[in-house]
Structure formats: C-alpha cells, structure tokens
Amino acid sequence: MNMHKAIILVGGPSRGTRFRPLSLNIPKPLFPVAGHPIIWHHLEALSKIEGLKEVLLIGFYEDSIFQRFIDDATREFPKINIRYFREYQSLGTAGGIYHFRDEIQRGDPKQIFVLNADVACSFPLKEMMEFHNTHQGLCTILGTKVAREAAKRYGYLVAKPESNEVLHYVEKPESFISDLISCGIYLFNCDIFNEMKNAMENKQHRVDRDPLVTTDDDKLRLEQDLLRSLAESKKLYVYVTTDFWRQIKTASSAVPANALYLEQYLKTNPDRLLKNEQGGPTIVGCVYKHPTAFVDPSAKIGPNVTIGPRVVVGKGVRIKDSIILDNVEIKANSCILHSVIGWDSKIGTWARVEGTPVTNEETVITQNGVKVQSITILANEVMVKDEIIIRNCIVLPHKELRSNCHNEVLM
Numbered sequence: 001m002n003m004h005k006a007i008i009l010v011g012g013p014s015r016g017t018r019f020r021p022l023s024l025n026i027p028k029p030l031f032p033v034a035g036h037p038i039i040w041h042h043l044e045a046l047s048k049i050e051g052l053k054e055v056l057l058i059g060f061y062e063d064s065i066f067q068r069f070i071d072d073a074t075r076e077f078p079k080i081n082i083r084y085f086r087e088y089q090s091l092g093t094a095g096g097i098y099h100f101r102d103e104i105q106r107g108d109p110k111q112i113f114v115l116n117a118d119v120a121c122s123f124p125l126k127e128m129m130e131f132h133n134t135h136q137g138l139c140t141i142l143g144t145k146v147a148r149e150a151a152k153r154y155g156y157l158v159a160k161p162e163s164n165e166v167l168h169y170v171e172k173p174e175s176f177i178s179d180l181i182s183c184g185i186y187l188f189n190c191d192i193f194n195e196m197k198n199a200m201e202n203k204q205h206r207v208d209r210d211p212l213v214t215t216d217d218d219k220l221r222l223e224q225d226l227l228r229s230l231a232e233s234k235k236l237y238v239y240v241t242t243d244f245w246r247q248i249k250t251a252s253s254a255v256p257a258n259a260l261y262l263e264q265y266l267k268t269n270p271d272r273l274l275k276n277e278q279g280g281p282t283i284v285g286c287v288y289k290h291p292t293a294f295v296d297p298s299a300k301i302g303p304n305v306t307i308g309p310r311v312v313v314g315k316g317v318r319i320k321d322s323i324i325l326d327n328v329e330i331k332a333n334s335c336i337l338h339s340v341i342g343w344d345s346k347i348g349t350w351a352r353v354e355g356t357p358v359t360n361e362e363t364v365i366t367q368n369g370v371k372v373q374s375i376t377i378l379a380n381e382v383m384v385k386d387e388i389i390i391r392n393c394i395v396l397p398h399k400e401l402r403s404n405c406h407n408e409v410l411m
C-alpha cells in the first residue's frame with residue numbers, strides 16, 4: 001500500500017496577533033473549537049486516510065508548545081506518528097517544507113498533504129486524492145467559491161471547466177479575478193521538492209543579477225513562488241468542494257467555525273452532542289459539553305454552543321452561539337450570546353454578555369461611524385459582576401467589570 005504523509009503549517013506567535021486576546025493564553029492552532037484544538041480537526045480528517053503514517057507540524061513556535069497536544073493526539077490517533085518541526089525563523093509557507101525535505105521524504109511517501117492550520121473545513125481529503133490520482137498534475141488544491149466582495153483575501157484560481165486544470169493562480173489580487181479560491185489545502189507529489197529547489201535557485205539568481213532586487217530574504221512562499229509557476233506549466237489542478245470551509249483568522253471567527261464543526265458532528269457523530277433528556281437542560285440545535293462540565297437542568301443552551309471542561313452553568317442561564325472555555329462559572333439567570341468566554345472567567349447573576357452575529361468575519365460593523373466589535377470576547381479570568389451588560393466588547397485578561405460597557409476594547 002502507498003504511504004502518505006501530511007504537513008500542517010502552524011505558523012508562529014507573531015502571526016497570531018489578529019487572534020488576540022485569545023492567543024495571549026494559547027497558540028492559535030491549539031484554541032479549542034467544538035471541544036477540540038483547531039488542528040485536532042485536521043488530524044481527525046487525516047486519520048481517515050489509509051496509509052497515512054506521519055503528520056509533521058511545521059512552524060516557528062517554541063518546541064515545547066505542541067508537546068502536550070502531540071502526546072494526547074498520539075494516544076487518540078495511534079496509527080499516526082505526529083512530530084513538530086521548528087523553523088529557526090519564519091521561512092514562509094514553503095520554506096519550512098523545503099528546509100525539512102529530507103525528513104519529509106524519509107520512507108518515500110507517494111504523496112504529501114499540506115494543510116494550513118487556520119481553517120475550518122470538512123476536509124474532503126479522500127475525494128481530493130481520488131481526483132489527484134486521475135489527473136496528471138503535480139499538485140491538487142482544494143478550491144471553493146466565495147462571494148465577489150471577498151476578493152483580495154485569498155489565492156484565486158481560474159480553471160478549465162472541463163478538466164479543472166488551473167490556468168492562472170493569483171495570490172490576493174487587487175481586483176476581482178474569479179470567485180474560485182484556494183482553501184489552503186493541497187496534495188503534492190514528491191516532485192514538488194525539485195520545483196522548490198528551482199524556485200529557490202531562481203530567487204537567488206534574481207538577487208545576484210540585480211542588487212536592487214530585495215527578494216523576501218530566505219522566505220519561500222508556496223503561493224507566489226510555486227503555485228503560480230505550477231499553473232503556468234500545467235501541473236496544477238483544483239478539486240472544488242461545496243462542503244463547508246472558512247478561515248479562522250480573528251478571535252471572532254472561532255464562533256462561526258465552532259458552529260460549522262458542531263453541525264458536522266450532527267451529521268457524522270451525533271453522539272458527541274447533547275440531547276434533550278428528561279430532567280436535563282433544554283437543548284436547542286447543536287451543543288457540545290465536556291463531560292466534566294455541569295449545566296443546571298433549568299438552563300437553556302444552543303444552538304451552536306461549546307461548553308468546556310469544569311464549566312458550571314447556573315439556574316435559568318441562556319447561552320447561544322458561544323464558546324465557553326475551561327473553568328468558567330456562569331451564575332443564575334445570566335445570558336451569553338455570540339461570545340467567547342475565556343478560561344476561569346466568572347459571570348455574575350442576571351448579567352448579559354452579548355455580541356453581534358457575523359456571517360462574514362471581515363464584515364465591518366459600524367455604529368455612528370465607529371467600527372465596533374462583533375463577537376464579544378472575554379479573555380481569561382475576567383469577572384462580570386451581577387446585572388452588568390457587556391455588548392460588542394473585547395475584554396483583556398483579569399478585568400473586573402462593574403459597569404455596563406458597549407462597543408469597547410477594555411484593557
């Protein structure tokens with residue numbers, strides 16, 4: 001049987017800034033969505049690929065950051081060898097892959113999946129593989145269609161309708177090119193390492209020839225330095241998914257990503273979700289609760305709620321479209337909507353913590369001409385006193401909120 005490997009591009013600390021304040025406590029790839037770290041969902045999908053033996057996390061976080069996750073995931077997915085490889089500095093989306101090429105090619109894998117960490121997706125990896133094996137490409141990208149207004153944020157593809165061969169690839173164009181974008185999920189043949197070598201050499205030649213050319217130092221970018229030329233040489237294909245996909249860039253986008261994975265559980269693993277039971281809380285739609293959490297039977301929860309370990313939800317509490325992280329206590333009759341409640345936070349009685357739902361994470365909500373936060377985010381150890389209303393705010397760690405706040409960043 002052919003052996004496969006996978007790489008998850010986890011990036012590094014400086015790139016997590018848009019994920020603040022949640023990334024102050026945990027690196028973004030490990031932030032829990034639908035009860036599991038973001039990249040656990042990648043691993044779960046990869047574990048279903050027969051012959052997939054190894055997953056390498058490549059990034060520029062400290063070595064120790066992923067150790068516990070790797071230990072836990074290795075127990076859960078025993079057939080996969082999971083390791084972290086650290087770039088000494090950010091080498092770009094292909095730089096780390098090139099740097100660790102010997103390790104990646106060890107054992108002679110037939111093909112290699114490369115997955116961006118910061119996406120939520122149904123990961124149709126088997127379908128991508130079947131598609132890849134029936135085409136002559138060196139790489140298959142997972143593609144999806146997005147709204148026209150989303151131009152500039154993604155890598156865009158123009159493909160031949162009959163064969164799905166990619167004719168053009170443009171990274172974050174200034175103007176509208178196509179509604180088909182790259183999901184940041186790829187399947188490569190190992191020949192990609194020759195292409196990377198050529199791309200590195202071409203870069204070096206450009207610098208040598210013209211001293212005024214400052215290429216982006218030693219970074220090798222999968223998108224600009226490789227995919228574009230793969231398209232030009234007819235070696236790039238796109239497998240288009242109509243299933244769910246979205247980026248997880250900002251802290252706010254964790255809430256819609258959470259909803260997508262919970263809805264997926266409903267289809268694939270409904271036993272992971274809470275059900276309405278006699279004597280239990282009222283459950284609306286998809287709700288995930290960690291077994292160590294307690295929810296009072298008079299509470300009403302859902303849809304799209306994740307309740308983390310050791311959380312205590314009091315009498316008459318209402319929670320909807322939210323992520324409640326470990327050790328949070330929500331006292332009687334409070335209401336949490338469209339929010340993330342950070343680790344060890346405490347919400348008093350009759351309090352209200354509320355955000356505004358967003359359909360598109362980059363949609364800017366303005367009020368009286370001022371940009372406001374959409375999802376409300378409380379970082380760790382925030383205390384909201386009884387009867388206080390917090391609406392559309394970001395609250396940094398260790399704050400005690402004694403008065404109502406709207407549309408603010410509370411430091």
Ligand SMILES: Nc1nc2c(ncn2[C@@H]2O[C@H](COP(=O)(O)OP(=O)(O)O[C@H]3O[C@H](CO)[C@@H](O)[C@H](O)[C@@H]3O)[C@@H](O)[C@H]2O)c(=O)[nH]1
Binds near residue numbers: 058119183
């Ligand atoms: N190891 C490593 N990982 C990196 C580096 N730079 C970024 N990454 C990781 O690579 C992924 C892509 O990150 P960005 O470079 O921020 O690109 P983007 O704006 O997310 O756009 C990419 O993804 C889109 C889909 O989400 C694509 O549409 C787009 O074409 C591009 O591939 C993320 O998981 C990020 O953590 C690096 O130097 N080293």
